[in-house]
Structures are given as C-alpha cells and as structure tokens.
Amino acid sequence: MPKSILAVNAGSSSVKITFYTSEKPPRAIADASISGITAPPPTLKYQLGDKKHKEEVNEKLTTPQDAFKYLLKRCLSDPGLSEVASTDDLEYVCHRVVHGGDHREAVEINEETLSQLEGLEDLAPLHNFSALEIVRLCRKELPNVKSITFFDSAFHQTIPEAVRTYPINQKIAKANGLRKYGFHGISYSFILRSVAQFLNKPIDKTNLIVMHIGSGASICAIKNGESVDTSMGLTPLAGLPGATRSGSIDPSLVFHYTNQAGTLSQSSTSEMHISTAEEILNKQSGWKALTGTTDFAEIAVPNPPSKAHKLAFDIFVDRIQGYIGSYYVKLDGQVDGVVFAGGIGEKSSLLRRTLVDKCQCLGLAIDNAANDKGPGDEETVKDISKGSGKGPRVLVCQTNEQFEMAYHCVAIGARGAGKS
Ligand SMILES: Nc1ncnc2c1ncn2[C@@H]1O[C@H](COP(=O)(O)OP(=O)(O)O)[C@@H](O)[C@H]1O
Numbered sequence: 001m002p003k004s005i006l007a008v009n010a011g012s013s014s015v016k017i018t019f020y021t022s023e024k025p026p027r028a029i030a031d032a033s034i035s036g037i038t039a040p041p042p043t044l045k046y047q048l049g050d051k052k053h054k055e056e057v058n059e060k061l062t063t064p065q066d067a068f069k070y071l072l073k074r075c076l077s078d079p080g081l082s083e084v085a086s087t088d089d090l091e092y093v094c095h096r097v098v099h100g101g102d103h104r105e106a107v108e109i110n111e112e113t114l115s116q117l118e119g120l121e122d123l124a125p126l127h128n129f130s131a132l133e134i135v136r137l138c139r140k141e142l143p144n145v146k147s148i149t150f151f152d153s154a155f156h157q158t159i160p161e162a163v164r165t166y167p168i169n170q171k172i173a174k175a176n177g178l179r180k181y182g183f184h185g186i187s188y189s190f191i192l193r194s195v196a197q198f199l200n201k202p203i204d205k206t207n208l209i210v211m212h213i214g215s216g217a218s219i220c221a222i223k224n225g226e227s228v229d230t231s232m233g234l235t236p237l238a239g240l241p242g243a244t245r246s247g248s249i250d251p252s253l254v255f256h257y258t259n260q261a262g263t264l265s266q267s268s269t270s271e272m273h274i275s276t277a278e279e280i281l282n283k284q285s286g287w288k289a290l291t292g293t294t295d296f297a298e299i300a301v302p303n304p305p306s307k308a309h310k311l312a313f314d315i316f317v318d319r320i321q322g323y324i325g326s327y328y329v330k331l332d333g334q335v336d337g338v339v340f341a342g343g344i345g346e347k348s349s350l351l352r353r354t355l356v357d358k359c360q361c362l363g364l365a366i367d368n369a370a371n372d373k374g375p376g377d378e379e380t381v382k383d384i385s386k387g388s389g390k391g392p393r394v395l396v397c398q399t400n401e402q403f404e405m406a407y408h409c410v411a412i413g414a415r416g417a418g419k420s
C-alpha cells in the first residue's frame with residue numbers, strides 16, 4: 001500500500017493535523033485538531049470518515065508542541081485508522097511554517113535547511129518557534145519520515161518592490177531582512193485555485209480581494225493570479241487586528257505604553273527571545289484586550305453583550321473596509337471576486353453582511369438567505385452575491401491549509417523530494 005502523508009498546521013490558537021493518501025489529488029483519511037490552546041480548556045475534534053467526535057481535553061496542553069504530541073498519539077492509537085497503524089505507514093510530514101524569509105518554494109528538511117530556518121526564528125519568534133519545535137520533534141520521533149516545510153510567506157514573493165520596501169535606511173533593511181513578507185499564503189494559494197476553478201477562469205487571469213480572517217487576520221490583493229499586496233508585513237503583527245494582536249498602530253505607541261518596551265518579556269526562554277513590546281502587541285492586545293474574549297463568535301452577535309464588544313466589531317469592520325477600498329483601487333477596479341475565508345470569514349454571516357453593506361459603492365451586494373446559510377460541509381466555494389452581476393462576486397471559501405500542503409507534497413514526491 002502506498003504510504004500516507006501527514007499535514008500539520010500549527011496556528012496561533014490551534015493545531016490541526018490531517019492524514020492523506022498520496023493520490024492525485026490527495027484524499028483526507030482522518031482529521032484532528034486541538035483548539036483553545038490560548039483559552040483553556042483545550043478542545044479536541046476528531047474525524048475519521050463520516051464519524052465526527054468532539055471532547056474537552058483534561059490534560060494540560062499549553063503549547064502547540066504539546067497539542068501535536070497529543071494529537072499524534074491519539075490518532076495512531078485508533079484501530080479505526082487502518083491506513084496509518086504506525087509511523088512506518090507515513091512517507092512525508094508537511095509542516096506549515098509561517099515565516100520562510102526569501103524562500104519561494106517548499107523545502108525538504110535536513111541538517112542544513114533546518115539550521116537555515118532556525119536563523120529566521122528571531123524574525124517571527126511567536127510563530128516559527130512552535131512550528132520548528134514540531135519539525136525537530138518529528139525528526140527525533142519519526143526519523144524515517146521526510147519532513148517538508150511549506151511557508152506562509154512564499155505566495156507573496158511576487159509583491160512589487162515599492163510595496164514590499166519600508167522607507168528606512170536600505171543598508172540596514174537589506175542586512176537585517178526588513179521588508180514586507182506577508183503571511184497566510186498557503187491558504188491564499190488554496191483559495192486562488194479553488195475560486196478560479198469555481199469562476200471557470202484561468203488562474204493567471206483571476207483578480208481577487210481575499211480575506212483570511214481567523215485568530216490571526218490578513219487580506220490579500222491578487223492580480224492575474226499573483227499576490228500584489230497583503231496587509232501583514234515583516235511579521236504577522238501588521239495590518240488587521242486579531243484575537244490577541246493589535247494590528248497596525250503608530251509604531252511610537254508602544255514606547256508611550258511602557259518604558260520596558262525593549263526589555264525581554266517574561267515569556268522569553270533561552271532559545272526564544274520576545275521583547276516586552278512584541279509580547280504586548282502580539283499577545284495582550286486585539287479582542288482579548290478590548291473585551292476579555294479571544295472568540296470572535298462572542299463579539300459578532302446582533303446584540304453585543306457590552307459596548308466593548310460592539311466597539312471591537314466596529315474596529316474590525318473599519319480596518320477591513322479600509323483595505324478593501326485600497327485594494328479595489330490597486331486592482332484598477334478589475335475585481336472578479338471578494339472572498340471571505342478563515343474561521344471568522346467562513347462562519348460570521350453578520351460580519352460579511354456588515355462589510356458588504358459598507359462596500360456598496362464598489363458594486364458589492366449580498367443575497368441574505370445565501371449568506372445566512374453559509375457554505376455546506378462539502379462546499380469549498382459558495383457564491384453569496386446578489387444582483388445584476390456587474391460588481392465583483394461575493395464568495396465564501398472554506399480554506400484548507402493542510403490539503404494545500406498535501407496537494408503540493410504529492411507533486412514534489414512525483415518529481416523527487418528535495419528538488420523543490
Ligand atoms: N460563528 C462564528 N462567528 C464568528 N467567529 C467565529 C465563529 N466560529 C469561529 N469563529 C472564530 O474563528 C476563530 C478560529 O479561526 P481559525 O482560522 O481556525 O484560527 P487560527 O488562526 O487558529 O487558524 C476563532 O477563534 C473564533 O474567533
């Protein structure tokens with residue numbers, strides 16, 4: 001029997017793993033996730049075939065590494081998962097790594113590539129450290145399984161120089177790799193292919209404004225199938241606010257917030273250095289700071305429980321509206337679709353309706369019944385637009401970063417691993 005592929009997606013609040021066959025396209029065999037790592041108790045979701053299961057986890061899982069170990073043990077001990085009875089049945093583990101520096105393609109992990117990626121850890125300590133911890137764990141515990149890393153930043157390598165360059169001393173910028181990288185690119189790549197197929201357009205003629213909005217949120221302008229701008233920057237902090245992130249603020253603000261901005265924060269370890277400024281803006285801001293919850297489902301409700309919840313919702317709408325306007329102009333008004341994706345984009349009909357109402361001047365219009373219903377389980381892309389069909393289509397896409405990695409992994413496997 002051909003061996004299977006395991007895809008691992010360590011996000012800011014969750015770890016999702018999916019086992020796939022190595023067919024073209026790959027077929028999901030089992031899917032498991034732990035969410036609520038930042039807001040315990042953690043919740044396990046497990047799906048094998050049609051059987052779905054959800055439970056609270058009693059063990060303490062405070063890091064993505066703990067969550068990954070728990071998930072792997074849990075899946076491999078399930079007698080129902082006959083295709084993957086042990087790690088010997090796996091050929092590849094695909095890892096989502098948020099920051100890939102200048103990498104344009106996926107990379108097979110060996111001593112040399114791992115140490116090169118470790119050199120990037122300081123650029124995105126909050127994201128890359130956990131992902132690389134899982135890579136290191138897999139190398140130790142699954143030595144015969146090849147690890148391939150896929151980068152969120154790779155999709156955005158097409159962003160033009162004037163968009164990716166910060167107006168600072170260019171010698172220092174080049175020496176320290178200080179530029180806009182952009183993230184959520186594995187997701188944007190899945191969404192672009194799925195939406196182009198849905199619209200029956202060649203990818204290289206497809207123009208979209210795509211929102212990937214979950215615990216971390218970003219938006220991307222895609223012109224002729226390539227990213228031309230995105231809201232995140234050097235790190236995933238820039239742009240839209242998120243569950244615990246401020247998004248873009250005046251950079252001077254943090255020095256007025258605390259006089260400890262440059263010191264190492266308490267969550268730093270000997271291997272991972274996080275400044276107090278990064279800690280405040282990445283982990284102690286966003287919805288959590290405004291309302292006390294990191295769950296946008298408690299904020300995006302018709303009658304918000306407090307003024308602070310309403311304010312958090314209005315801030316998010318305002319920032320997204322600003323980007324939609326800006327990207328519409330950057331795309332010369334030639335926009336095939338405005339796409340909602342990510343946990344919030346896929347599930348919050350209220351956010352979608354509010355935003356589309358605010359963007360009416362661009363010709364966006366929504367069908368309320370289709371919007372309220374949202375996409376069905378098996379529906380990757382759903383059209384929720386209404387009207388003459390003159391303005392851009394309004395679409396919801398159920399993104400799937402694990403599938404995207406497995407899809408490319410099958411192609412890499414076919415042409416020989418390591419030649420990516
Ligand atoms: N019905 C809902 N309405 C609004 N937001 C929701 C709803 N369900 C889930 N969410 C939001 O989606 C987030 C998870 O999105 P996801 O993209 O999976 O996150 P991650 O950044 O961890 O990958 C949750 O934290 C929650 O805020």
Ligand SMILES: CC(=O)OP(=O)(O)O
Pocket residue numbers: 010011012013098152183184214215216217236
């Ligand atoms: C890049 C990023 O913010 O990822 P996530 O939304 O999964 O935390």
Ligand SMILES: [Mg+2]
Pocket residue numbers: 011012214
């Ligand atoms: Mg995510």
